[in-house]
Amino acid sequence: MTEQHGMTVEEAALEVKRLAEQLVAADRKDLLLRAIGVPLLEELRLEAARGRLSRLIITEDFRFVLADYNLEVELQPVHKAVYLLFLAHPEGIEFKRLAEYREELTAYYMKTARLLDREKIEEGVEHLVNPLDNAINEKCSRIKKTFLELMDEYTASYYFISSHTKKHIGRRVWYERLKVITLPRELVKMEDGRSKN
Secondary structure (H helix, E strand, C coil): CCEECCEEHHHHHHHHHHHHHHHHHCCCHHHHHHHHCHHHHHHHHHHHHHCCCCCEEECCCCCEEECCCCEEECCCHHHHHHHHHHHCCCCCEEHHHHHHHHHHHHHHHHHHCCCCCHHHHHHHHHHHHCCCCCHHHHHHHHHHHHHHCCCCHHHHCCCCCEEEEEEEECCCEEEEEEEECCCCHHHEEECCCCECC
16 A cells, blocks of 8 residues: 555545546546546557456467357368467458468468368468458457357457557558457467467
């Protein structure tokens, strides 16, 4: 219990709550948002969600289990392969650069679809990495729909593959339109004991 400006952090928290309630009652959420700031709001959003997020266990036979909800995420092998690729890249991947991940995606697909022959798997991967084909969008939509069937949209947003725009400033300003899974990787466990950190 540290003191700052003659008040404990607990007292400061109560004062913040009182002031926030005052702004909400005055219908001035805009001022509250400005005071908190979007970066802090995102941190608070993550902190609030952490308590509700389940560990995602990926078994040796590639079943996806939300351990804390006691639910299995039912996905086809191709969806699991796409999901594993994005889990392995927390920094995100641009769809237009998916061809650079062809071998890795093929390896995941071969693990999740052991009954399919290699030719069928490679054909499926070609559709996924082709920027003129809509296959990757369809697979991501299916993954999103599956998670939304299991939980509320706010919680599900941490599990499905979502968009994130990263701004780069150099000699010119440019943007990366990344696709990411925002689930904290410490919540992802492989059944063999490895985590996806």
